[in-house]
Amino acid sequence: MSKSFLFGPGGSEITVRGTAPRYEVARDGRCESVEARSLPDGRISLLFADGRQVSGRARRRGGEEVEISTPSGRRRLVVTDPLRARLSSIREHAAAGGPEMEEVRALMPGRVVDVSVAAGDSVEAGGLLLVLEAMKMQNELRATHGGVVLQCAIAAGQTVDAGALLLTIQ
Amino acid sequence: MSKSFLFGPGGSEITVRGTAPRYEVARDGRCESVEARSLPDGRISLLFADGRQVSGRARRRGGEEVEISTPSGRRRLVVTDPLRARLSSIREHAAAGGPEMEEVRALMPGRVVDVSVAAGDSVEAGGLLLVLEAMKMQNELRATHGGVVLQCAIAAGQTVDAGALLLTIQ
């Protein structure tokens, strides 16, 4: 098994090769050997040649995204496989310029308390779009930039799941 | 779903009927209603009509045997389904008299340190059969009654699992 990992767009790039429990980790041409063992709670315990031990956990977040938690904190990284192709595609994507069409999605499940706009309305950056209530908190969703509301997928009173499309703004 | 439960050979007998989450529990002709809900940790929370709440856990032990743990303690019971047939068969079995052939099995995984008998040997009640070492403790297995060793399934130095046959005594 061999995969490469990218640390944020434009970040460093690390390749890991091997089969359980022994892996080789390469960065900038330097290579380290590590023994990896699954722990009962789903974490992975790594043991390096110098005796260093770190236990951490990986959770998939999206298609190519993995979140790793270790005692030093949490970071997200992108699995790139094969490396070059993905890398360039991500860079192209990042360079493609500002948003043309923005989908406003619910960040958490909740109830739509109020919708301040309708399809066809013009909105300014910072303008109130709607109010979503979750866990006793009212969250005001505001536009990040000016535009026209193309679609309004919800109505006041409706309950929405995390990730649900609320509005589309052009 | 309907099942009856027997509390030890010759113990009382209780029938439970219904589908989740509502069940009727009958004992001695009296019937109680109970709501049962699975908890995240696998326990069952029971709620009786008078508000009584008890959370407990069931674990299967053998084919017909279930061990129930509640805050009041732990007990084993036998699922009898259909009731009458099982009940009588168990009673017959219990009445069938003393042991004719005894299988001596390992109560815990361990290492056989010493075997004091061989096939064909006569043993007296209380006579040492073998020594099993587990978790730093030496356990001397002794005969419960006199007899002849029919079979000796293990040798000193061997590692055995829990439940493994060690000796057969007639």
Added chain:
Amino acid sequence: MRLLVANRGEIAVRIFRACRDLGIETVAVFSDADRAAPHVAMADYAVRLGPAPARESYLSIDRLLEAARTTSANLIHPGYGFLAESAPFARACREGGFLFVGPSPEVIESMGAKTVSRQRMTEAGVPVVPGMLSPAASAAEIGEFARRAGYPILLKASAGGGGKGMRRVDGEAELAAAFERASAEAQMYFGDGAVYAEKLVENPRHIEVQIVGDRRGGAVALGERECSLQRRHQKVVEECPSPVVTPEIRSRLSDAALAAARAVGYDSCGTVEFLLAPDSTFYFLEMNTRLQVEHPVTEAVWGVDLAAEMIRVALGDSLSEEVRRAEARGHAIECRIYAEDPARGFAPSPGTITALRQPSGPGVRADMGVEAGSVVPLDYDPMLGKLIVHGKDRAQAIARLGRALLEFEILGVDTTLPLFRWLLGESDFVSARFDVQWLDRRLEGGAVLERSGSSADEVVLAAVALASEAAGESGSRPDASHRSAWRQAGKIEGLRGS
């Protein structure tokens, strides 16, 4: 003896533990969202109140009293939040023939109305923030007040609230113009131009004193708690004792708190909150007529069981010997663990807790209202529980907090645990240099997000990622609430509620 807790979550669990220690039977109530919650599974009796929304369940006085009648409960404990400081609830309990575990409805009422409580505290000699008792007719009248109280002062709309129409004045030169503008704003916002002035306490700390009174006239103060670490006026981390309160200030604070308690005949566990100014003067803020979220830090340091004591005095017992003779030992810190994501502006993160690894060992206590598999519902305050550490002094408490946070793991929902890990690296926290605005100021710059994970070795991360995938540990179903959260981070920032 049977006690019903009209609450849910960790405080219901906490009170049930006290009941078990006292040999009192327990009655849980639950909404449809909480049938499988830990507080229900540990109770001797449990009664469904209604659907998830609080007004149809935990806030329904009728249903709560009905549940108490059904289960023949003798006592009703309100916990905190919900109906904990509702005089009508306390009165309904009394009239229904139940013992309410808390002060009388009259005491709750007298401390609930700010103006009444301010008046009674002034009469009892408890210092309150100096302020005018009626609207000012002119800038000159305010000037007169300011000369007595000292600048800076704060102009407030008499009809106002929520910070609108408030205006700071640093000296006499600014006064006339400020008065004009404040009055105009008050007219605009509230349709009433009346304005009055209060002394402005700058860079205050929030310090509160724990009191316990019985129904035989006994009352003691059990030291203070430091509650200045707040986010948007919500306490986040609490300590006992306050690192800046000297024995002399403590003695004055305790005297003031006891005077406040005696003035209203306080006969339960309660808290007197003060603002402490940098010059060590302090002012009465309000009195909380309930068991506080942060009571465990006082329990750890003073060696008492406040939840049990509150029940004892409600039953008519005198204050126990160990409460009367309690002495402080060491230092304790509490962290409130919320299902909120500090990296996304503390957005609530409801969902299912897929795994929960609690810390343990010397000086560590975790009071949790959830367990692995629990669903964190949308409908209530998102507090999951509390981590309390105790050590011989503040340095050891902080060290143990760091150790406990290394061991603590909650999966499935985002929590405020990373906030506390970040806090341990803040020199202002370690040296106790903070006031009530400090945390909000530090969070403005997205500080928590920045530090998170920055020290992690990337070789380690990559190796964990691959080994985890090889072992099938990383999970095949991505968590919906986090889908592509990294790339969306920019967008999320822009959408965050104000």
Added chain:
Amino acid sequence: MRLLVANRGEIAVRIFRACRDLGIETVAVFSDADRAAPHVAMADYAVRLGPAPARESYLSIDRLLEAARTTSANLIHPGYGFLAESAPFARACREGGFLFVGPSPEVIESMGAKTVSRQRMTEAGVPVVPGMLSPAASAAEIGEFARRAGYPILLKASAGGGGKGMRRVDGEAELAAAFERASAEAQMYFGDGAVYAEKLVENPRHIEVQIVGDRRGGAVALGERECSLQRRHQKVVEECPSPVVTPEIRSRLSDAALAAARAVGYDSCGTVEFLLAPDSTFYFLEMNTRLQVEHPVTEAVWGVDLAAEMIRVALGDSLSEEVRRAEARGHAIECRIYAEDPARGFAPSPGTITALRQPSGPGVRADMGVEAGSVVPLDYDPMLGKLIVHGKDRAQAIARLGRALLEFEILGVDTTLPLFRWLLGESDFVSARFDVQWLDRRLEGGAVLERSGSSADEVVLAAVALASEAAGESGSRPDASHRSAWRQAGKIEGLRGS
């Protein structure tokens, strides 16, 4: 600073927690049975020692020192058990350039040899059980000793051990015949008829005093622990303080323990064990030159961190202020949780822990060496961890123990938790009427097995069974180690090891 713990399980976890509190890096060692154990996963460094058998791993001095060299550790902590009281190991650490966290090899040696320690204690004025220093030439010589020491006495074979050849004598009338028989037995068992006499302490309690000494001559005694609840000479439940030790006895015990410590220049954490007779006389038993399993009860009551203090003094620090000025507060009880089944004669129960629900809340600490999913190996002592409760007094500690035991759940292996639940219902335990033989006497009749589950409502059990089956919760794979255990109970009793 980097510390290697030459141990496993809960004591390795405990010492690593102390290290984290002190800011010291940690090195775990492990056998092949422990690669995934909690103590390894929490360490900064980890080194494989060898295969599972202890002599090839945790008892291998060479491999331990090699691990310390590989990871550049400065300190080596032996924990308890394994090499904790091995003078050769302490010496090898010193000679290898490592700081051994414990007393010097010379001290370990002097306290390890029973006759030497008895001699030194007598010289230091510490009371030892009165006994003859050389074999008796005749019954008359023993009679002379008995007249000084008082009856009953115990005749012992000089060459003996393990209880063989011991004979109780209650009065002078029995002496001549007893001497004949004891001498004959000694000849038979050991090929040497030499016999001597010791005073017999009847119905003794096991009381031990915690001492801490530094390398600058400082030493303090931190009260006593009550360790009389033993099964086959193994401590099962420990308390601090002892419910029968008065301030006057405590003061004499502390003086004796400090005299013992000073006599050997003791410079670490250690324990002086005594037999306490019903008439309040006490006798030196032995000195344990290590951190005891039961140290947390002293930590809870005295508000100190013994594990951290032991490391501090090993580094050459003086005793800390809080240890010097420590005062007792309340009462603590510890239960040792073993993977043994009390219903089957405490048969070891190795296997995989399928679920672990730990108790929490005020006054509760669980120091565990395992977690859910951990495999309990065959190769080592089957202790899983310890439950420690602390309360304002013994009654509250017992109440909290009951509460914690209700919350505690370990699945997959049998444990001694039911033993402690049973103990709470024993009036002799509640009223502290027990001596070192009490538990063995009570267990002889199968007492624990009898009470278990007898109070459970059968309607509840049946309903749980069906609802669980309907929900698919009861598990399709029966646990191998328990197959048909109910019907085999009779057979099992007959097979139990002696």
